[in-house]
Amino acid sequence: MVKVDQKAKSWGIFVAFNELSGIRNGYPEFERAISEFEREYSKGDLEGLKDDPVVRAYRDFYWRIGIDPTKTRPAGEALRRRLMRDGKLPRISFIVDVGNVVSAKTLVPIGIYDRKKFVEEPVITISEGGEEFLGIGKKKVERVQPGVPIMLSGKAVMHIYPHRDSLLTSVDDKTTDVLVVCAGVxxxxxxxxxxxxxxVKDLLVKYGSAQVVKDTQIA
Known part of the structure; x- marks a missing residue:
């Protein structure tokens, strides 16, 4: 169960989430689904993407949290741009690739977390400052500045909302149980x-034989 506290709600933050278990590797079957998606969504107006109302909303939120979205683009927009530019999405792992496909399609940032790597139920709040965060692809722990939306499990920062995930709770090749969090602004x-x-749930069930532990809810 993901909770959004009152401080975060006052910023207009909300999420959809679900939990799944028993996920298997969906490749090579999922490759066909990705290829079909790439053919359909690689077409479009790359220059006009910035005017899409969903892209606009996430960009506005980025400005609010002190990030220039023309330099660090919201995840869904970045994936869609890559697809329009290169005709392909990256291949990382089955679970991550499912999230990327749906994010590129809907333009909604999606975080997928290994359910076995955290115990306390996640809470989205606004940072007090000084919280430790180890981002994916980073080697050094960072200190979060005050006034930043974050998702915590206990004192551990799982996510800087809505754009960076922690290495500590990230999925890997051994992940079978996940929490899926879709970011609303x-x-x-x-x-x-x-x-x-x-x-995301439907694709993990269809191609990864996942079992639904908690169906999609809004917080």
Missing amino acids: PGVPESLVKQACDE
Whole structure:
């Protein structure tokens, strides 16, 4: 169960989430699904993407949290741009690739976390400052500045909202049980964020034989 506390809610933050277990590697079957998606979504107006209302909403939120979205793009926009530019999405692992496909389609940032790597239920809040965070791809622990949206499990920072995940709770090749969190901000329809979470769930069930532990909920 993911909770969004009142401080985060006052920023307009909300999430959709679900939990799944028993996930198997969905390749090579999932490769066909990705290829079909790439053919469909690689077309489009790359220059006009910035004017999409969903992209606009996430960009506005990035400005609010002190990030220039023209330099560090929201995840869904970045994936869609890569697809439009190169015609392909990256291949990392089955679980991660499922999240990337749905994020590129819906433009909603999606975090997928290994359920066995944290114990206390996640809470999205606003940082007090000084919380430790080890980002994916980083070797050094960072100290979070005050006034930053974060997702905590106990005192551990799992996620800097809505754009960076912790190495400590990240999925790997041995991951079988996951928490899926889809990030909502002001101006993004709740129905779209829920749809994104449902689509991740459906793909993990269809191609990875996952079992649904907790169906999609809004917090």
